[in-house]
Amino acid sequence: MIKTNCPICDAQITLPKNTEESEVISCPDCHIRLVVANLKGNTATLEEAPKVEEDWGE
Amino acid sequence: MVTVGLLHTTIRGDEKLIIEAAKKRNIKIKLIDIREEVLNRKTYQCDFKVALERCVSTVKGNHATRFFESIGIKVINNSFVSAICEDKFVTSLILQKAHVSTPDFAMVFNADQAQKAIKQIGGFPTVIKPPLGSWGRLLAKVNDIDALEAILEHKDVLGSPHQKSFYIQKYIKKPGRDIRSFVIDGVTICAIYRDSPHWITNTARGGVATNCPVTKELSNISKKASDAVGGGILSMDVFETEDGLQINEINHTTEFKNSERPTGVSISGVIVDYCIKVAKNL
Numbered sequence: 411m412i413k414t415n416c417p418i419c420d421a422q423i424t425l426p427k428n429t430e431e432s433e434v435i436s437c438p439d440c441h442i443r444l445v446v447a448n449l450k451g452n453t454a455t456l457e458e459a460p461k462v463e464e465d466w467g468e
Numbered sequence: 469m470v471t472v473g474l475l476h477t478t479i480r481g482d483e484k485l486i487i488e489a490a491k492k493r494n495i496k497i498k499l500i501d502i503r504e505e506v507l508n509r510k511t512y513q514c515d516f517k518v519a520l521e522r523c524v525s526t527v528k529g530n531h532a533t534r535f536f537e538s539i540g541i542k543v544i545n546n547s548f549v550s551a552i553c554e555d556k557f558v559t560s561l562i563l564q565k566a567h568v569s570t571p572d573f574a575m576v577f578n579a580d581q582a583q584k585a586i587k588q589i590g591g592f593p594t595v596i597k598p599p600l601g602s603w604g605r606l607l608a609k610v611n612d613i614d615a616l617e618a619i620l621e622h623k624d625v626l627g628s629p630h631q632k633s634f635y636i637q638k639y640i641k642k643p644g645r646d647i648r649s650f651v652i653d654g655v656t657i658c659a660i661y662r663d664s665p666h667w668i669t670n671t672a673r674g675g676v677a678t679n680c681p682v683t684k685e686l687s688n689i690s691k692k693a694s695d696a697v698g699g700g701i702l703s704m705d706v707f708e709t710e711d712g713l714q715i716n717e718i719n720h721t722t723e724f725k726n727s728e729r730p731t732g733v734s735i736s737g738v739i740v741d742y743c744i745k746v747a748k749n750l
Contacts, residue, residue, distance in 0.1 A: 467602015468719035
């Protein structure tokens with residue numbers, strides 16, 4: 411497990427071991443969409459996920 | 469061991485399922501965030517022969533596909549398929565030409581032509597969509613000429629160039645749902661109903677997914693549509709009409725994470741199996 415904090419509300423977030431860089435998650439407290447910006451060993455940095463753009467989708 | 473390059477931007481739940489399915493099959497997935505890459509043919513080093521394009525950004529995904537194809541990598545789906553499926557107008561043209569049942573449609577570039585087109589395809593209500601886009605964004609059900617004029621003026625003033633090409637489609641009265649079929653290598657592996665009281669039934673807009681039996685009619689029209697656009701890994705939005713099933717749109721980087729549970733089918737597993745098949749046939 412990897413412990414880190416929400417960059418918006420500072421809530422503690424626990425990420426599972428199979429977390430990947432660039433993965434999109436939601437903060438369990440403030441529900442903002444976050445992205446795993448950096449992941450090294452048991453250290454992860456989260457950033458606010460990019461806003462949806464015109465060409466996003468399936 | 470087969471290695472598959474997974475071309476991505478942000479990693480969604482769908483990509484996580486693909487990674488898990490690959491692990492179960494002892495397939496190595498090399499994650500490539502294309503936003504971090506320098507796509508230079510003269511310098512790029514590549515240690516895989518097959519890539520799966522899963523970018524949430526259509527434009528970036530298409531550039532990545534073209535690049536990797538140019539250095540000899542087999543990309544799933546290939547650039548021929550993505551060039552058709554990324555654009556709703558081009559998809560409709562290809563489907564109609566291949567005699568795949570699809571709602572009537574037209575493309576226009578101003579309000580006067582829009583009125584003519586709407587008369588040609590059966591009058592109001594009608595649907596206006598951006599040719600490029602997904603998740604039910606910026607779709608408009610237009611009930612009369614006043615609404616038409618207002619919507620087109622807003623698009624003209626506020627929109628990007630893509631928003632100034634008006635794709636107009638006959639409005640199809642649906643039975644409170646549409647169908648999403650998942651078609652891999654021409655085979656319909658499963659399907660869901662997307663139920664919604666709203667005329668837009670995308671699950672991204674609140675449509676609820678339940679299992680839809682794969683009938684012969686659904687399987688046949690999905691296969692025909694898949695053949696028309698070049699095959700690969702696709703999902704299709706299908707309307708049930710009085711005249712039978714009609715293909716509305718086709719997705720070439722389909723999202724499926726909410727469809728595995730209701731269908732009981734490991735869509736991610738079939739996707740990985742298809743990648744293995746392609747790699748072994750190189």
